[in-house]
Amino acid sequence: MRIPVHLRVNNRSHRHDVEPRLLLVHFLRDACGLTGTHVGCETGICGACTVLVDGKAVKSCTMFAVQADGSEVTTIEGLATNGQLHPVQDAFWACHGLQCGYCTPGMVMASVQLLTGNAAPTRADIAEALRGNLCRCTGYSHIIEAIARAARKGAQTGGTQVTHG
Amino acid sequence: MAETRPSLVGRPMKRVEDPRLLKGIGTYTDDLRLPGMLHAMILRSPHAHAHVRRIDTAGAAAMPGVVSVLTGRDLNDSCGSVPCAAAIPDLKAPRHTVLAGNRVYFVGHAVAVVVATDPYTARDAIEAIQVDYEPLPAVTNAEQAAQTGTPLTHPELGTNIAFTHSVTGGGDIDDAFRKADRVITQRMYHQRLTPMPIEPRGVVASYHPGEGTLTLWSSTQIPHLLRTLLPGMIGIAENKLRIVAPEVGGGFGAKLNLYAEEALCGALAMRLGAPVKWIESRRENAASTIHGRDQIGDYQVAVKKDGTILGIKAKTIADLGSYCQLLTPAIPTLTGLVLSGCYRVPAVKIDIVGVYTNKMATDAYRGAGRPEATYLIERLMDIVARELAVDRIDLRMKHFPAPTDFPFATSCGLTYDSGNYQAALAKAKELAVWDELMKERAAARRAGRLFGVGVSTYVEICAMGPSKAMPAGGWEWGSVRMEMSGKVTVITGVSPHGQGQETAFAQIVADRLGVNAEDIVVLHGDTNVAHYGRDTYGSRGTAVGGPALAMCIDKIIAKAKTLAAHLFETTEDYVVFDRGIFRAPGVSNREIGWGELAAEAYVAKQLPAGFEPGLEASSFYEPENFTFPFGTHICAVEVDRDTGQVAITKYVAVDDCGVQVNPLIIEGQVQGGIAHSIGQALFEHTVYDEDGQLLTGEFMDYAIPRAADIPEYVLGSTVTPSPVNPLGVKGCGEAGTIGATPAIANAVLDALEPLGIAHLDLPLTPERVWRAVHTRATATV
Numbered sequence: 001m002r003i004p005v006h007l008r009v010n011n012r013s014h015r016h017d018v019e020p021r022l023l024l025v026h027f028l029r030d031a032c033g034l035t036g037t038h039v040g041c042e043t044g045i046c047g048a049c050t051v052l053v054d055g056k057a058v059k060s061c062t063m064f065a066v067q068a069d070g071s072e073v074t075t076i077e078g079l080a081t082n083g084q085l086h087p088v089q090d091a092f093w094a095c096h097g098l099q100c101g102y103c104t105p106g107m108v109m110a111s112v113q114l115l116t117g118n119a120a121p122t123r124a125d126i127a128e129a130l131r132g133n134l135c136r137c138t139g140y141s142h143i144i145e146a147i148a149r150a151a152r153k154g155a156q157t158g159g160t161q162v163t164h165g
Numbered sequence: 166m167a168e169t170r171p172s173l174v175g176r177p178m179k180r181v182e183d184p185r186l187l188k189g190i191g192t193y194t195d196d197l198r199l200p201g202m203l204h205a206m207i208l209r210s211p212h213a214h215a216h217v218r219r220i221d222t223a224g225a226a227a228m229p230g231v232v233s234v235l236t237g238r239d240l241n242d243s244c245g246s247v248p249c250a251a252a253i254p255d256l257k258a259p260r261h262t263v264l265a266g267n268r269v270y271f272v273g274h275a276v277a278v279v280v281a282t283d284p285y286t287a288r289d290a291i292e293a294i295q296v297d298y299e300p301l302p303a304v305t306n307a308e309q310a311a312q313t314g315t316p317l318t319h320p321e322l323g324t325n326i327a328f329t330h331s332v333t334g335g336g337d338i339d340d341a342f343r344k345a346d347r348v349i350t351q352r353m354y355h356q357r358l359t360p361m362p363i364e365p366r367g368v369v370a371s372y373h374p375g376e377g378t379l380t381l382w383s384s385t386q387i388p389h390l391l392r393t394l395l396p397g398m399i400g401i402a403e404n405k406l407r408i409v410a411p412e413v414g415g416g417f418g419a420k421l422n423l424y425a426e427e428a429l430c431g432a433l434a435m436r437l438g439a440p441v442k443w444i445e446s447r448r449e450n451a452a453s454t455i456h457g458r459d460q461i462g463d464y465q466v467a468v469k470k471d472g473t474i475l476g477i478k479a480k481t482i483a484d485l486g487s488y489c490q491l492l493t494p495a496i497p498t499l500t501g502l503v504l505s506g507c508y509r510v511p512a513v514k515i516d517i518v519g520v521y522t523n524k525m526a527t528d529a530y531r532g533a534g535r536p537e538a539t540y541l542i543e544r545l546m547d548i549v550a551r552e553l554a555v556d557r558i559d560l561r562m563k564h565f566p567a568p569t570d571f572p573f574a575t576s577c578g579l580t581y582d583s584g585n586y587q588a589a590l591a592k593a594k595e596l597a598v599w600d601e602l603m604k605e606r607a608a609a610r611r612a613g614r615l616f617g618v619g620v621s622t623y624v625e626i627c628a629m630g631p632s633k634a635m636p637a638g639g640w641e642w643g644s645v646r647m648e649m650s651g652k653v654t655v656i657t658g659v660s661p662h663g664q665g666q667e668t669a670f671a672q673i674v675a676d677r678l679g680v681n682a683e684d685i686v687v688l689h690g691d692t693n694v695a696h697y698g699r700d701t702y703g704s705r706g707t708a709v710g711g712p713a714l715a716m717c718i719d720k721i722i723a724k725a726k727t728l729a730a731h732l733f734e735t736t737e738d739y740v741v742f743d744r745g746i747f748r749a750p751g752v753s754n755r756e757i758g759w760g761e762l763a764a765e766a767y768v769a770k771q772l773p774a775g776f777e778p779g780l781e782a783s784s785f786y787e788p789e790n791f792t793f794p795f796g797t798h799i800c801a802v803e804v805d806r807d808t809g810q811v812a813i814t815k816y817v818a819v820d821d822c823g824v825q826v827n828p829l830i831i832e833g834q835v836q837g838g839i840a841h842s843i844g845q846a847l848f849e850h851t852v853y854d855e856d857g858q859l860l861t862g863e864f865m866d867y868a869i870p871r872a873a874d875i876p877e878y879v880l881g882s883t884v885t886p887s888p889v890n891p892l893g894v895k896g897c898g899e900a901g902t903i904g905a906t907p908a909i910a911n912a913v914l915d916a917l918e919p920l921g922i923a924h925l926d927l928p929l930t931p932e933r934v935w936r937a938v939h940t941r942a943t944a945t946v
Contacts, residue, residue, distance in 0.1 A: 029195075035192075041863065094179060096833045100362070100415040105189045131873060134864065134871065137833075139837040140875045143872065
């Protein structure tokens with residue numbers, strides 16, 4: 001049995017008939033060809049698969065594609081605009097907030113979600129917001145610095161939210 | 166102007182690797198999509214030890230979309246066994262085939278493989294395979310396993326003991342213990358750990374029947390070692406095998422190995438004539454990718470009343486798990502190499518027994534043998550200081566070699582290259598505001614709070630290593646090509662996977678050639694591009710890979726001088742090279758840059774007689790010794806008496822990794838390393854139950870640190886260049902993991918000192934600490 005699923009991903013329409021058990025992360029990676037969203041576990045602990053579904057951070061390995069039908073999804077590939085890094089991406093770069101880069105898409109998406117709701121997070125706020133995202137390389141310190149930097153820059157430039165066209 | 170070009174080495178440059186990774190357009194193994202690609206899934210043993218009576222694959226094979234279902238019977242004769250490269254005399258080792266034969270011997274042992282048109286179908290088919298197991302007694306306790314008359318992990322070996330390894334170094338150990346005023350003894354367990362890179366392993370194999378070539382992409386740290394080792398397993402010539410390590414999502418030693426799945430995918434792609442992909446699940450990663458550490462033993466220190474250490478005896482049992490992966494039996498021997506730490510220990514005796522149990526194999530996890538040694542010696546220093554009521558810092562200082570004592574020969578048989586342990590300690594104390602910290606501790610104790618301060622002064626072995634000490638050679642290869650356009654292509658044989666050598670090497674090359682870093686591309690991780698290499702592990706990337714590039718640059722500059730001299734119509738003696746510009750002062754006012762020179766070299770219209778066109782060089786660099794980074798870590802903790810929770814209230818790390826190429830990257834390596842230590846000291850422990858079931862098979866059960874577990878660090882450094890290589894660099898990838906664990910452990914035990922608790926084994930979980938606080942007794946596992 002295949003079910004039609006229609007998502008707008010990074011402002012582009014994607015329609016595919018899929019098995020009802022297909023995970024959202026596999027829809028994004030295999031049907032849409034957006035492999036920036038990674039799989040690091042199957043239990044929703046590591047957060048490498050974090051994407052925004054209708055503006056909210058969701059672990060796409062714990063959601064079926066059919067559950068997201070009709071939604072607006074933003075993946076890591078949709079953050080940069082006209083080749084310009086999103087302020088969170090740019091801050092991760094400036095602060096060396098990534099090493100192997102595998103957890104990075106999920107980290108960045110979770111950070112975007114945090115800054116959307118809290119423009120001036122404390123260190124504790126940041127650490128709390130990242131409790132669903134594991135990194136084994138950086139030891140988190142540079143990630144925390146990056147998010148604080150993005151918040152400061154966002155305050156100067158008018159926000160770090162993702163805008164949907 | 167080139168003359169004012171600032172040096173890039175030493176600058177915290179942003180990494181050139183990052184934009185592609187931040188945009189989600191890097192290519193990891195699972196991101197590869199090849200036409201007609203099939204998907205492999207592996208059925209794994211749920212038993213720690215069992216006979217495999219029968220495997221029924223018919224149901225799985227009949228499922229739509231299933232291409233092939235294979236067992237050991239189908240593959241083990243044509244596929245060689247998983248190799249071990251460790252040179253351990255009289256090693257007893259089982260033959261570890263790519264799939265189990267008639268016996269499984271650990272939970273996660275591969276039993277059968279399904280290949281299907283998509284991964285969901287392959288997973289369905291795995292569940293349709295019927296296996297009839299007859300459970301056998303499982304060996305799970307390494308100390309018991311070393312006794313005679315216990316069940317055997319491998320009955321065919323007749324013993325669970327894989328090897329015994331003894332090192333006696335320095336003076337007469339028996340004499341040292343005879344002359345001692347006291348012998349201080351402690352039993353310690355260094356727990357088993359799971360590396361847990363966030364990207365599990367993965368392989369894609371593609372065979373070109375016309376060319377007879379196999380391309381194998383693997384999430385590996387060691388593409389070149391795979392190219393050396395795989396041909397003998399799957400029957401393909403080395404020069405028909407191309408290994409590619411694409412973006413690799415973390416390694417930490419877990420991917421410093423040749424795994425059965427790599428051979429399996431290669432063999433399947435050749436057999437089926439279609440590309441085959443296998444992607445490891447997290448549960449498979451926890452069960453079937455190497456573990457680390459797992460040493461238990463009794464440790465004795467012979468001391469005089471004034472704290473003078475006369476000798477150390479170590480008796481260690483290393484739990485190897487059920488078979489030997491690439492370096493399994495070598496890892497505990499590394500512990501013996503650096504057991505004396507950064508101290509003058511006149512005599513040492515180390516006895517290591519490697520034992521098989523029905524668990525996953527242990528191997529090189531970040532630090533690999535040195536964290537165990539550093540933990541042992543740093544705990545022992547604190548235990549000795551407390552027993553003799555001498556100051557733990559004074560005790561350490563008393564046994565440091567002086568900076569003028571280097572190169573310093575240790576009783577364990579190494580020669581430390583350079584060091585100033587006193588300076589690193591002094592700087593750490595200064596950054597920690599030591600006197601204030603001691604006052605804070607005194608005040609906390611007066612108030613009845615459990616507040617402690619821990620110190621660890623460490624030295625470690627990096628830049629692996631001299632070929633005579635490495636199983637497959639320890640040199641490194643590199644190539645530098647000045648392109649016709651003046652752009653520079655650098656190819657390195659190391660295989661970075663997060664360490665940032667695309668940036669660090671560009672910094673080194675830019676300085677030496679006098680070109681812009683933006684004009685340099687650093688290539689790696691593809692054996693068809695980087696023809697030779699010994700890859701990335703043992704903190705060797707920059708310290709062994711970097712000098713190979715420096716050698717190439719020397720050759721290119723020498724050749725370019727010959728060409729420049731020809732263009733200046735003079736001889737090389739009159740040509741001066743400075744930051745990208747060739748001049749001939751007193752001969753010509755002309756300046757020749759790389760662009761012009763490279764064009765001449767490749768267009769080849771006015772070359773000197775006998776001059777070979779082109780401007781490129783390759784080099785093999787052979788290190789004459791390891792390098793020995795060192796440092797001091799100071800940690801303050803507060804233990805919650807009611808919950809056993811440990812809070813790190815201050816963390817100071819001063820690391821000396823020699824010359825710093827990119828301080829930002831080094832800081833990242835140190836912070837990442839310390840995080841592994843926080844995990845080891847406070848949370849992480851790979852647990853098998855007494856039946857050999859893995860209880861920590863997922864992130865839900867195996868607690869790696871999260872952001873909220875990380876303190877704000879005070880980081881500092883000293884710089885003592887290494888005399889071993891022309892760059893003066895030592896390596897920094899493992900320092901944090903080696904230096905930090907004992908600092909945290911010592912801090913917690915210092916906090917518990919008022920309760921009379923002498924030692925607790927790791928991890929210092931709330932439960933373990935709470936039980937100790939409430940029984941006020943010494944506890945060990």
